[in-house]
Amino acid sequence: MDRLKILNLPAIRRFPTYLHILKRLDTSDMEYVSTAELIDRLDFEAVLIRKDLAGLGLKGVPRRGYPLKALINAIESYLGWNKDDEAFLIGSGALGHALLGYEQFSDRGLKIVAAFDSDESKCGSEISGKPVFSMTKLENLTARMGIRIALLCVPWHEAQQVADQLVEAGIKAIWNFTAQELDLPEGVICHNENLMSSLAVFSVKMKSHFND
Amino acid sequence: MDRLKILNLPAIRRFPTYLHILKRLDTSDMEYVSTAELIDRLDFEAVLIRKDLAGLGLKGVPRRGYPLKALINAIESYLGWNKDDEAFLIGSGALGHALLGYEQFSDRGLKIVAAFDSDESKCGSEISGKPVFSMTKLENLTARMGIRIALLCVPWHEAQQVADQLVEAGIKAIWNFTAQELDLPEGVICHNENLMSSLAVFSVKMKSHFND
DNA sequence: TAGATTGTTAATCGATTAACAATC
DNA sequence: TAGATTGTTAATCGATTAACAATC
Known part of the structure; x- marks a missing residue:
């Protein structure tokens, strides 16, 4: 397993915000989420979200977006928030x-x-x-x-x-x-x-x- | 009076740290403080402090540094921390x-x-x-x-x-x-x-x- | 196929640092 | 005068955005 690159700090600071939004969406039966939906009230461009997620090694599906649950897991595991x-x-x-x-x-x-x-x-x-x-x-x-x-x-x-x-x-x-x-x-x-x-x-x- | 330029956010975030260090130094009878003394345990270059202070319109004195009390006042007044x-x-x-x-x-x-x-x-x-x-x-x-x-x-x-x-x-x-x-x-x-x-x-x- | 969305490369922008000039 | 420190300009570095290609 190749060591995950340490992302830039601004990206790391954005992950909890993504998580917060994703978890709210996760209560509906939504399966995929697009960066356009994620950008919500955030004041930067949606492409930056794709950059941030790409840094985590995540793949989206064109025309659909990113698989919601996988996204949540990937971010939590990157942050180490799934382990006490x-x-x-x-x-x-x-x-x-x-x-x-x-x-x-x-x-x-x-x-x-x-x-x-x-x-x-x-x-x-x-x-x-x-x-x-x-x-x-x-x-x-x-x-x-x-x-x-x-x-x-x-x-x-x-x-x-x-x-x-x-x-x-x-x-x-x-x-x-x-x-x-x-x-x-x-x-x-x-x-x-x-x-x-x-x-x-x-x-x-x-x-x-x-x-x- | 010309409107003070809004400084970059990273600079603004550094001011409270400068203030903290300056106020500790202010208890001694020090009159001037150099950026070399201010940089203390901070992990960036001292020239950045000079840039930050220049942004506030502050002038230092070669071979001496910056007048300590004036510096404290200027930063507090820039932040609006001298008014309730x-x-x-x-x-x-x-x-x-x-x-x-x-x-x-x-x-x-x-x-x-x-x-x-x-x-x-x-x-x-x-x-x-x-x-x-x-x-x-x-x-x-x-x-x-x-x-x-x-x-x-x-x-x-x-x-x-x-x-x-x-x-x-x-x-x-x-x-x-x-x-x-x-x-x-x-x-x-x-x-x-x-x-x-x-x-x-x-x-x-x-x-x-x-x-x- | 057309269209929506991801993915990538290049351009831009802003902050930091390096190099050096100015000053007391 | 020499030397220490501030001040400024140019170079570098990193993050964001723009433009466009790729994909389902």
Whole structure:
């Protein structure tokens, strides 16, 4: 089996949108879907969808479109959303709290199985049915449960120090929800979630829209 | 005064990162900062920072760098983060709950002043000090308080219908946290927050990293 | 066959980087 | 003056779109 080429990032970001639309269509008895139907409210050209799908090795049928169910499976399997991965969440403040209650992650293969917090008064409790442990238990539980993934939701000024603990405990992939860029060793990957970057775009759009 | 050119989106997304680094540096008595210092852990070239700043009309001083405080002010004012805007949040589920408790928005000029929920049992209560109102009060309060901005955090299958209500009530800018693409009239702008797109990128990175 | 849709190649567009000039 | 840093122009790179060929 030849290694699937890593697609361009913009294409990867579009796949969840395709999936969302495809799954809505999948409730009817539709068998094939054309890119013209898929493009829906999206503001780019339908040919780009064909390019994206071709990158996944998918074939359409002229005059019909793409087989709907096969398309859904192919995208989910490309993203790895058909297999579960367990993760820890670190920092149970407002954002961490929300992410613990967010079913959309587990629907997409990312199961948050426990939270950790340095505030001992929170430990021992449960949030959305998931236990909250003391940070002192992190290393032990990471090893015992074989966890490789962590969602980092602590205040930014603690982020680097906590990230160091995660690395020490054996975590290999960090989804960083803080504004702090992390310094990590080889072999540990990081994905920065930048909500403030997104707010910046929204702010500029609004400034120009309201023009004040 | 000539209208500031709308910069490219990637540049806008970088500004909050610059701000974060600049504000950390601002606690020392540093007066000037060079792009070499700013580039820190970022994985692009320092010349891009100069391009971004030039786009804002900022001038640096050869051999010294950019005046730190002026830089912070210029970026904040470009983003409109030095002026407050009031907003409503719609849907007080897990995510909505978190965003209500998230101080980072109000630090950047976006003040969420109230929440709305169609679940009447939640109405009348407070979350993070902000009142939760019934959806039936939306139109009246939007007009009375002169609110133009809404954060949409309802389940995706209600999103379009609630968006229609928002438009009806007079909302002009929607930050859409649902996966549903919205169909909106002219004069109402929408900014899609796509957490699942971000998860997709993280998932693909992990797949390639763990290579399984 | 005609027509609708996919598939591919070339052109365009925009963002980033490289090379170098300008300035204090 | 020499050297460090900003500033600018040209080259490169990558993603999107346009044009058209292929296919059922």
